[in-house]
Amino acid sequence: MKLTGWLIYNGGMATEKFIDLHNWYVKTAKTLQIELKPIANNQLFSQIENGQFKLEPQLAKPDFILYLDKDIHLANQLERLGMPIFNSAQTIAVCDNKITMHQQLAGAGLPQPLTIFAPMLFAQIKKPKSTFLDHVEQSLSYPLIVKEAYGSFGEQVYLIHNRTELDAIATKLIHRPHLFQEYIQSSYGRDMRLHVVGGQVVASMERVSSHDFRANVTNGAKMFATEPNDRFIELAIAASQAVGADFSGVDLLFDQNNEPIICEVNSNAHIKTIYQATSIDVSQFIFKHILAKLKGHSI
Structure with missing residues (x-):
């Protein structure tokens, strides 16, 4: 029996590179008697109606979803509607x-490398506490790695060589989730x-x-x-x-x-x-x- 699946991708990443990747999955699925349909996340509208989960437009449910996006809220909505998702919303x-x-x-x-998480600070705080950066410096020494919590393709990752650079990057990222990590030479x-x-x-x-x-x-x-x-x-x-x-x-x-x-x-x-x-x-x-x-x- 032929199965149906959705391939969920991000509507903001509809470039030739990603379209080729989606077509690759569609082609492989076909060899296994799976009809796979690529759907952008912004083509599906998640909502709560009368206290119930709802998705618009109301399409026939697939047998499974290959979820190649990071739209966690949509993934949760689809799971709540009983659709098997790979990988799960929690894993993503x-x-x-x-x-x-x-x-x-x-x-x-x-x-894992020794890792220190930056504290979450609200907007009125403009600079990290020097005592925290002292701790980072003493624990990790230089060079050290700074990573934003959200990022792909090696972007949002910085190699820091001294306190001046550390002060600058910690101030720049103060309102973004980030971490400090041991550099594995x-x-x-x-x-x-x-x-x-x-x-x-x-x-x-x-x-x-x-x-x-x-x-x-x-x-x-x-x-x-x-x-x-x-x-x-x-x-x-x-x-x-x-x-x-x-x-x-x-x-x-x-x-x-x-x-x-x-x-x-x-x-x-x-x-x-x-x-x-x-x-x-x-x-x-x-x-x-x-x-x-x-x-x-x-x-």
Whole structure:
């Protein structure tokens, strides 16, 4: 029996790059007898009517939703209306906020860089307390990393070398959620991306940059297929499970002993770059996992 699905994407990201990605998923779904329909988040209107959840326009419910957006409120609404979503609204929310993500990983006792969360301050406060920045400085030393809680593609991540830079970035971000993090010198411009689907690592690549502390391909890093050892595989799976992901891209750093340490977990990791590096089509694994979950058993 043919199944139907929606692919939810952000209406503000309807660029050629993302349209090609959506078409890729549609094509893969078709090979598995799934009719997948891309729908922008701003084409669906969430509302509460007479105390009940409602969605306009009133379309026929799909068998499942592949949710490639970060519109958490819409995701929650769809789940409340009984539609199975992959990944879940909770998982997307956890991964979208780096502070929440690190707390979730810590709850599972998983290795991460030393991380300090900036306090939330209201608008009348214009500068961070010097005692807090003293603590950051003493705990992390220089250089150190500052990350905004919300950001993608390595953006909103800053390498800080001294107190002047620290004061400036902390003041700039004072009203935005952000964190301060230990700089892993041994992993400068280098990390490993492992795609985890249904509790299995299905594809892995190493990313290396010769000119940037970040190893994002968007920033010019080179990528190549790699065979991670058991420690990297086990940590990637544990990290994905800790955030409740059906599928994820887990970024691991290399500590001074070449052991893995978690950088972050991506609930909507792109599949094109991993395909370019490995010739592995992760979308096949994602849909097969979804089909297995819909049938009530794991992949």
